[in-house]
Amino acid sequence: MGEKKITKPKKFGEEKMTEENKKKPNPIDIHVGSRVRLRRNMLGMSQEKLGENLGITFQQIQKYEKGTNRVGASRLQAIASILGVPVAFFFEDAPGQESSANRGFAEDASMAFAVEFCGSPEGLQLNRAFVKIADVKVRRRIIDLVKSLAADDLD
Template identity: 50%
Template sequence: MAQAEVADRAEKEHRSSPIDTHVGSRVRLRRTLLGMSQEKLGEALGLTFQQVQKYERGVNRIGASRLFDLSRVLDVPIGFFFDDMPGATGSSATTSMLRARMGGGFAEQQEGFEDDALHKRETLELVRAYYRINEPAVRKRVFDLIKSLAPVD
């Protein structure tokens, strides 16, 4: 193999896949929503916080067993990590198939919902407060109230 081909192959191997980047961003989202630090997540997985950082940025690919561990520690189905995957990284048919096989996701995808809203401080504070409600019946009533206040599309 020519030296240029070897260099090209090495460069491609070091680039983050859009899917790895997406899965990593979903790990970061869920960890943040839970108010968990990278250090705490790393401890739960037997990793350093630097390794968690690399997973979250998509620099390191997350293997199947690690994805399983992440779903357990972050208390989400494995399909959560693939929810809202942009069309450029996976067809909607592929994403739907993944969701169906892996038990859906953390939240239903909403038409017109902007992903940026998930990264706002207000959203994070609201979700954290919601999950601090210990009584499931009360939490359900709060959820129903919020849904009733939103405009109907």
């Protein structure tokens, strides 16, 4: 009988290294970087300002945000602290996560669209302007207006 080759199971995010994918950023690193960029933009913070707070260059922030450089655990903790979010924020909806069927009461996939919109230039502009409205009644009326316009759009 021939020998059976025993292979160990792949770990999460582990891929066989080839010349082609050595230079390609890992999907998790890209996702974490995009979430750093999303939160930084939501706060209206520049790459320079974030880098300054971390003691690194804005170019390094660019590399983190593109996923070309991996963010270490201690650096990610510092970024989370500066941006005012838990570290888990950077991993929400990451590739390879369990399916939504196994997520219990977690938010559904439609929330991913809302998060993506909030990070867009329009979403950021809308949120920044909305937050500046001090009168709660006016904010409620704006929400009602937007809902009615969205409902009309569906017709």
